[in-house]
Amino acid sequence: MGLSRRRFLQRLGAVGGYGAAYSAMTTLGLMAATSAGAAPRLPANLGSGRTVLVLGGGVAGLVAAYELERAGFSVTLLEARERLGGRNWTLRGGDKVEMVGTPDQTVGFQDGVYLNAGPARIPSHHEGLLAYCRKLDVPLEVEVNSSRSAYFWAAGSNGGKPIQMRQGVNDTRGYLSELLAKALNKGALDQELSADDKARLMPFLRAYGDLDESMAFKGTERSGFSELPGAASQFGSPRTPVPFSELLANEQLRSTLFEDMLYMQATMFQPVGGMDRIVAGFERGIRSPTIRNAEVTRIRQTATGAAVTWRDRRTGVESLAQAEFLIVTLPLNILAKIDTNFAAPVKAAIANVPYDYSNKIGFESPRFWEREQIYGGISFVGGETSLVWYPSNNLHSERGMLLACYGSGPGARVFADRPLGEQMEIARSVVGRLHPGQEGLLEKGVVVNWSKIPFNFGPWPAYGGQGGQEGHLDHPSYRLLNEPQGRIYFSGAHLSQMPGWQEGAVLSAHRTIGFIAERASQTTASTGRRSAPAA
Template structure:
């Protein structure tokens, strides 16, 4: 745009924004190739609730508290029933002095030093999770980087390279180098002449030479140039002995054994791409921020047993977990965020189709184990600052703390994130067995483990009494058959939570679901 009178893109957006509101602005940005990465169009703009209209919210997790926060702002009188003695739901952090109890009564005391913690559930926030980021900003939750991709962390595969952990940067560089050599030589030999034009062939060979760090003959071979990506045997220094020496590349066969492409591919995943964030001090800062806004609406220790409704309103029956005293709450409307694994076992007066939907979605059973060590040996000995090392052992990964770098005090890392079959295996163990398994598997990557270990704690989501699982696990068939029935407004009841979204197992899904549910509830309430 050379014409100085032409509006800049930003001015244009501002004009559209003022004229047509946020949605129009968003649509214009999308048309121009911006911002098409979220379904969040700003917080719900609800206002003008009918005088005296009431809502009961079941569950004080993020979906429930967002609903309460926005509905109260719109003028509803809101009450929240929560099974636990704290708000936040799966948005949850364990620190020293906390204790937590599994469904069979097994209790663990957390022994971490002050400042250290484990986020047993959600722990990282993608940069495009705009709903969550919006509320963090609005409610004053400080965020810091979640390192995620660390080229200096390890890839460990029991059956590869003698079971030795290898730095991600070495294997990833070797993988693309070997692939580039094969493809470059194939192109050079004319093997793909029917697939690419002569011009593209030339450009592609150039690209492979550069991207794969190939030599003049299009071979991938050890050199200082290659070491400039995968690392050196002797890195560049100063003075007399400053000259670096090249490292030796691994063979294609060994690189294939390592399955490093799994990790490379993982970092390409939409929800796993950098930049990622975490709240300073623990993920539960988000739940606590919401609880500051809606905490006075919450009745804790309330175990819901029945959701009844007629054309006048809803009636919720619940019992106090400690006294057993049964109570009821009446309201005009109900937002129910109880996980389906629990809701499917309650007496819920909704259509048969919704009952079927509630019972159609199984829950996953992941296990996280936090291990506290006397010192940050991964930083001090191995130059690993945040991010993850991956292993094919049941622990899946070791994830390093993304804060307090260089600090001379005990630190907690995530020593197991077991899912699938490994998740059940870990959940079936005692807490002591889980720690021992995490140590036995982790020391294959970090031999310092036994020497430096202090204490640990584990959360097996299959055994969490208030969810009976981790996240809703939709199948394609269930999604087709039941999803719309699950999210539909049923009389005076609407469901919300990660299970009622296409963003399962993310806080963002719970919040987008909640915004959609209360927007429809409010519209229905105004029409009623």
């Protein structure tokens, strides 16, 4: 008797697990191949009779709950805060900012003005997160991540002045092109280039650096006009170039490469109305219980799954939740303080990961920067405040939110130790030096020191003492915690190669979902029946 496709897939699943069956279904054309970042496609009844408990309502926890409930699992999500979203946090008028060791702040922004306290942009190659924006009907708009009208300036050093980004980029390119052309003419690169290569390279350098006929850089209209073109015979004149030595002496010169980094390349997006519109989309889409103000105090791995004790932060009442599978998306520094019975190496791995530092300070203000032709983008100022970030939304409206500080790393730790008022005044003064006379327009300041935010105490991990929003992570703790521990799974952006990006949370959640799907399918295939859910 011939073997039906359904029976074949059942037997393949029994031998190779869900992953093998899924691959075979894709190969046979029974399931469409998915693009990068796409969620695992799970059978709708895969989790029937099975329970999953998700700890943490950030993006990773929301993705896990959303996908697993659609595969038939009975899902419960516990979140310690009053809100969902984790680091995806948008501040609007009336919101409270609570930080350990500082007075609470009440946001005073007018309607339509908001601060994305956590993530504030989405790269176009973050296909996993963008797919959820499409699926959850979250409207997007372009986030202007780079403006050639903005500035770079070593605010913390003596002397110097802000240099407009377009002039810094194009003057530097002109000088370097001239130097390379001189080296070619002197035969300094004859060992590296053939005569044909040199013949082709010289005209390219002239175009690349906008050099004159003698291959010298004398300035370029790419860097801006000293006299604007106008009607009739009013011809435009290029600016006088910034001296090369002045460019090289500017500590922020490398910021001219900002938009060349893949994570910062156009096109960038933001949800219309604030980053937390993504969270709102998940809230609309998730039907499973999402219990807020549920602070986890105890985790126990059991013979049938996991048991979690949690305390209602409003009433103080403790409750017990049990499930066959447990997904832990809590930051590692928070998890380290919870009573668990994890194996000693796992406990050590969790405890050994410090967290980085990051600060944001936003002000409401009339849009004076637009009078300087700055529409979105960033001015890089260095020092303790690092940058000034201009809003991309509601252009030409009366008021907007100016981000006057976004600094991370060791310097951010020292800055966060200052009183809130002092932090705001430093940020305000830098804006005033960058845009003289405008500092008095900055109102309703709000400070977010992520190292002081409860249930985070840091923006992202610093494996081996090295922080950063993305990288090539291969620390022993990172490797261990990326593997299942029985029926307990650790997940989140901190367990991806993009710990500072929401895409990392999405992809980590997808990986975890795949582990659970494979475990569930193996159990079903080997027993021929569903195992009973944990009590």
